[in-house]
Amino acid sequence: MIESVAFWALGVLAVAAGIAVFRVDSMARATYALAVSFVAVGAALLLVDLHYVGIITVLMMIMEMAIMAVYMIMFMGMNPALMPMSMVHDHRQAVVAAVGGFVLLAGGALLVPWPTRRGAPAADTTAALGEAIMGSKMLVMMTISPVMVATIVAGVVLAAPRGRYERFGDDLRRRPADDPQPGGVGR
């Protein structure tokens, strides 16, 4: 009983905070309204005993929103992020797309004939999740990981305005390095 009430309360909170993202007039409020929405989703996952997924959702989303607030305020031209501003662009089409998307997904969730459960959930869902991801899919994970790391490194190399030649000179012999902002370990 109390779990059902909590589940519905969290569901309503998640949707309400999601709506608030587009109703408030400040970047900071929009960001943290989104964070509240995600935290409510994470807490709802805790209620269905998906402990690990629920808590990791809360962890990742708060971290992401904290970083997102930095970028939004850093990269907004003329810094309107510090002033009241509208959170919507292209209002009419956005509303149509949002309502259409919601109807499609909610309708799908309600109308699809869901299969009945076969078997029982594992006693330790965290361990079961680990097995599912890391057991049979380990080869895939091990193949994808280096590719992802290489992609990140390549992206950083392409985006970095200064490379080692700027830091150490054309013959790479200049010490200490010529950095606009000296680092903490004296490289």
Place this chain on the structure above:
Amino acid sequence: MTVTTVSGVWALAAALLLGVAALAAACLDGLLAGRSAGGAALAGARVPLGEAARLMRQRRRRTVAADALLWRVGGGGLLVAALLMVVVVPLGRWTLADLPVGVVWFNAMDVLVWAVVWLVGWGPNSAHALVGAYRFLAQALAYELPLMFALTAPAVAAGSLRVGEVAAAQRGLWFAVWMPVAFAVYCLGVVAFSVWGPFSPAAASDIAGGVLAELSGVDRLLVLAGRYALLAAGAAFAVPLFLGGGAGPLLPAPLWVLVKALLLLAALVAVRRRLPAARPDRFVEAGWLVLLPAVLLQVLIVSVVVVARS
């Protein structure tokens, strides 16, 4: 040792205990401040009490176009995060919540501090406070990943994310002894997320108090108390994670937990007057080039030991 989950009413006792520990930390800091200023140490220990009484009576200072909602949320948030942290700390064999992923819970709560400190800085619509908030996020990017891997090491060694089982896995040898790097990085992380001592440039005097700049009255009291509460919660969580939980001679287990937590808390408080400030822009490089590889190596060693033992 099995862990028993107690009724939720005991959360009030846990909150009271955390409050007493935070007050003790504040008084110890006052005592150390009094001694280093050459005055009477005992008079210094009373300063936090007087300061708390003064702040409770002080009228709130307002700023132009402040985001009051987010500011208040941030102001209360530090204490809330600390209270949520101690929920998973077992006191001997009793715990409030025996979560199967207690270690991850603690991690999520320390990430909550990112949002909270930024909100405290954003709320007052003040340049100094916002600079402090960004300093904290820069520092957070440096300490969080090493802290996460430091939390991983005991969980790997115990083969469980359940805090009670991590404590029980330390029969004979504390994790702090055979994984010292993880323990040191964990302590550093606790000091950093508490915006304390060397890791308090977010509230430094060179930016007029940073995130604390515009705080007054009871809001300021909540944030200052929240910092001590976070230190206390971090010290309490270190006990089941690294310091053998309630294990110890003579005294009963709950008392040992308290003794260990308070000793570590005292050490963390004393660090403030021993170490210079770590500038976030420099500490980022130290965090990623020194701490992260060191703690990764620690996790590797722990994993090898675990595999070899099984």
